[in-house]
Amino acid sequence: MAESNSAAKMVQLLELLLQGQQDLASRLDVIEEQLYKLDEIDSNQREIQSEVDTLSKTTERTHRYLRQLSKQLDNNSLKRPRRSTSTLNLLGLIYRELANQNFIAENSRDVSTFDSDDSEATVQDEPSGNKDRYRNSHRRHVHVDIEASYTNQMPAKYDNNLSHQNIPRDNLVPTPDPVRKSPSPVPAAMTTPNIPVKVSPSAPSVPQSSHQPVNTPVPRQSVNNLSLPPKPHGPPSTPHSTRQTNGQQLLSQLSTDSDDRSIRVDFTSPEAYLKSLDIHVTDQNMISAVNSVFTDEGPEPSMANIPGLRTVILLDTSSSVNEEMMAGAKRFIGNFVDEVENSASYYNLEESMAVAQFGGKCAILQGFTNDYEPLKYATDNMVRGGKSPLLIGLVMVTAYLHKYGRSVDIGGRKLSPRIVVITDGMVTNHDNVGTEQDVESNSIRCKSKVLEFLNVPVQLGFTVSCVGIGEYDKNFLTNISQTQCRGRFYDGHEMENAQLLGRYYRYQKSLTRIELEMSGSSGTEDILTIVNNATREDSSLADIDREEIIKLCKSLLNLKIPNVPPPSKPSPHGQPRSQPHDQPRSQPNIPRRPDAVPAGPSGRPDTSPALKEAVSEIRPSDDVEPPSLGGWESDDDNPEIRGVDLQQCGRTMQYGIRVRRGDNLPPGSHDDDNVGTVVAHRAEGRVVVKWDSRQFGTFDQNHLTKISEYRKLGPAEDIEVGCKVKRGVDWCRGDEDGGANTEGVVLRKHRDKTVTVLWPSTIIERYGFGKDDKFELEVVTEQQAMANANGEFPVNESSDETVVAWQWKDDQNQWRTLPEEESTKIQKHIDDGKHGTIIVKHFGIQLRCDPTRLKFKEMGGRDRAGEMRRYDATANEVATLRFIEQDVFA
Template identity: 25%
Template sequence: MTRNLEKMEEGSYKIFRPSNDGQPTQRRGQGPCILFMLDTSSSMKGDGFAQMKEAFVALIQGYANHPLQDHDVGVICFGPETEKIHYFSNDYDKILHLLDKTVCAGPSPLKRALEFSIHILECEAHDADIGPFHVRPKIVIISDGRVTTNGDLDDACDENNTHEKIKIAKIAGKIGYQNSLVCIAVGRNPDICFLASVAYSSRDGKLLMGKEEAAQYSRYSKNMGVAAEIIGILPTTDYLVEDVRTAVRASDVFETTTEKDIIDIYGILTNRQTYEMNIYFNEQSLERSLYVERDPELPPIGTRVRRGPSWPYSNQDSHVAGTIIGHWDQRPNSVYVEWDTCMRFPYHFETSANSKVVVCNEPRILLRERIAVGCLVERGQDWKWSDQDGGEGSVGFVYRVKEDQTIYVRWSNGLKSNYRFGYDGKYDVSLCDPFDKELMRRLREQPIKWKISAADKITDNDGCETDETDDNEEYEESVEEYNTKGRNAKDMDTNCARSEKDSSICNRCGGLASESKLTKEKTKKTSSLIHKVDELERKEGASLNSENNRCSWEWKSHTGEWVPFPKSENDKIQKAYDKNIKGTVLVAIDEDLFRVVMSRMIQINIRNRETHEIRHVG
């Protein structure tokens, strides 16, 4: 293949750099980076190379067919030489013909190719965001997995070659800590076990077989975009493929979404933590590295927030509320937020219009979750921790939920600790109803210690205690001040418009930024989505009361009049009620979206937080 490039030796591989002879700069893609590593060794002659080319073309053609998710593609070949034959770009037409004149020969130096890829990823690749999913560069290896060092095919079966494979696996593990490795097996007798060990040493690694699976994988970024659209309306736990299918059917992309796409979308949602911006926290040091209050002038852990007036991150928040789970130590005036989708990101916080997030008065509403970050808790039936919570009647804020049925709570006295919530059948704390007026009264009366003193501890209820901070200062102030005064009080005149304070929800809730265009647009969009779901359910006979309206639901208007729900919403409420008499469900009335909370027999307007009584008739 003829290329107008300069060679430069670097270790045992060769880097090709554009010559300074007036050649145009490569056209870079703005979406996910994909680095292909193509095996052009002698073992790939014949069927292996033909299948590799088919798989490669299927992937590139797939990217070209889905222009809404742009890709930045680079290509390495490893065979007689380990070389980069294409810089990152989205010039798919050119990329499709890269292998036209390639001849397979020589050894299969996969180890050198992986070492080369580390250099390329560090110097040239970039991360991308698809909604709430932070996508790091991916490596796609197309090979038969028959590693050789001298070009002799018999060498691939030599026991000594096992050591080379072990070295390769170690390098793959190093790369895979941050980046996904996808292996596509081709050839007459590919080493499936070895390729699988390489792929699965990485986060979200995959082993694909041939052209068809490669073509499906080309839709992965497109499917991630669909997952980003529906993640905000699904539960974070206990959801099924059928739930994903229903949500996708109600979306604008249903007609172009296949059943295989549905499975991919379900997998993306199930492995959502793989696509967090920061995945490097050590599990053993999370309490010290992430869940820490470092700045007394920032809202404390447990504070509920929404996107602010200067929000620049598209639908990273999935249009839902979130909870502050820590103060970010990498940049001043920054907080770490876990959105109600379980996705975590750092954001700048201040009291002027430059704030990326603002304090809000929205309680965490559970769908199928037993408990979640942002919930309120108090002492439970198995409490044995003295006055660690500040005394009987105190209310705390859940900021971390673990799979072992334990949770972490921040109390208003500033103390944080872990508690059993189902672990060994014990419940140190119990879930609070955020709409209980007596509970809210107690919550408002609690003094809020925003910065604990050195005398206080982060108590580990396995018997360990650790100091949280060396700062002896304490800071107490009502949270409702936060969106109108504080670090940037001088800027309060330029702050965003706010709704009137609603003191009935949460002591973390101050002046909520008034409904913005984004909120209205999201409400209309979600409302449209809900109506589409209803239409599908009617077509499929999903309504429980399709023949008659024996059980009806009504809501109380501002004038005191009881108004029946639309037939589709009535059926939806009844269906949810039959499943769980204390459950919740989303309904749409006109262009507004409401959360029906059956345990309190109320509905909450998602846009303005107004509440209305509801009743069950019949």
């Protein structure tokens, strides 16, 4: 009986539970329906807000173009009265198009006057002094009510036109300039909406307005009130109307918010390329620049097969870029390249870079390379001048990237090549570039052509970022980079921005993680938490880096992200950030320490296992890989050499082997007849070679020939990959090298003045070579090796020949003779006509020398100054002095 009662209660309980579950399901359905409605409302609000933002951007951009046309209108009327008719008609057509798109209210106030006869137009409410001047000019008048704040934002280059307008200097009033920090004088006549112009008798006639505002700025929230010609009959035209009128074509070109038009580009030949883009070039310099990309007449890439990100720096060298602006651009490039080199040294992110110019001459100044030193000086021999053919510059580098660029796989996400344009944004056409000055000639059409062409790099997947220098056109450059090409705009006056650009490749792993995290999230996670988690493995990243990563999420990945988070607490490691060097390029490039990386007990960067894994996941999509040495930068005493099992089996060349191309090497896959060093393994039987010319390549070992030739150093080189080394004056590592006279080979040269060395015992370690003024190694030349084998010190073969040596006086008033490489470096500095100081080394001591004044200053904390001199002697005498120096400092 009790069991039956229990069963009945259980049935009742189950029925209650079932009923409760049904009620809960019903409530959940109601809640889900309400949430769905809320989502629809929220989606509609986002769409409306997106449309409002788009209209706001288009309106702001159109106002800027109207201001430029108004200034052109004013200049035409005052300087070239007979040429102002087409400009005025174009202005009227643009106004009409704006009205058709509801960018201007249809019931706007009529404040423009178009007079169709030849009688003189009246000027209402005009100051008497200006009225006589305007009346004597015998010109028609159109009164355009443009907001005073917009009118006052004219670029400073137009201030030079004031002298041609006969405007009294006492009529100039200081107005704030958004670009220049000091107030710039703007004529009082320009703050009035009454702008005199010449009107053709064929211009459309519009009744004169009864209201003429005088020096009254329109409120910012209001729309500019403009007088429009009569509207055409029929429905309003769309931004992509096909009617062939100049105004509509121009407005269609300027509209960049709906550039979905696909352009079929023909890269088979330079002629077909330009024809497919509908670009007509007559200037031979421009034709030659484009041809060089297709015919390889220009500089060839230094590393045609190197993997990693490809970046082209496109520099404006036109006459609008003065000497001061160019010096700033060079400093920006120097800091940019330095930061890229840091990423290559510490994170094994080999980024190939090229430098191109556009101006009086368009050319590829430096082809793709990951030897970053030549990139910093690629612009030293260029010539400034000419117009600003940005269109041809972009056409040239786009073809160059199409030929040599490739994407990189970042955790399953493709990272495309990028173009970094450094310019002031003052664009001109590309005809007769080398013979005319860089003045604004039909600037709006030139900019519209640039905006139209940007569809090509966008279709190819390239990103375009812009760096503004001088008094740049921020709206135009921002429109190029952020609106169209998934790039970013940077102020070139802030050297910190150069570092952000240089860390772009380094940010990509974090961007991939953020994208994956946000795609799988419910949208409730804190963006700051996501970013901090994604960047946790790189402890050297600061708040400014996280802010840049968030901005890249918006521009590059098009993720919907809220505002940038406020600065967080300082890094717990307390590591100093690298500061941009701001010295002029004419001064010697003083090496600086890159971003600090936590150091291990041996003083080498302590790369955590998680960071190793993150770096190792970056796999280029092409077949060639540079040496991946990130795994060797650990705290292990004996880091494992990848591929050692293949070496022991004798099937793959060992690291450090010196090789020369074999006779059976396929054409085009070698570097002339240079020798190189095996620095990594790609697969069994395939090795990575770094040639002495600093190029990389992956080859079948059967196509290479082993040699015993020592690595030869140039006058300005102190140590390079492939050099034989032994213990130096600051050696403190015990016998891990295998003994006092054991020679190892350099596999990698790092930015922080350290090198990675392979010893015969297969131990690979990292040693200081100039870091903290310590030299743990000494380079062994072939001549020294032969002398050591014979028990003699090297003597120059032509003992009677007079040679030049440089000496410095130590604190004991003894003259110390610099090594041959350092003396050669000083002499070359003088022979090249360079001024300023140069840094040389003398057995671990760094000296900043001024050969012109014969002075030096000891570095490394002592800051002791002294004398130096040039010493001419026979080769035998100099060799003896240097042998004594080696014996004293050993």
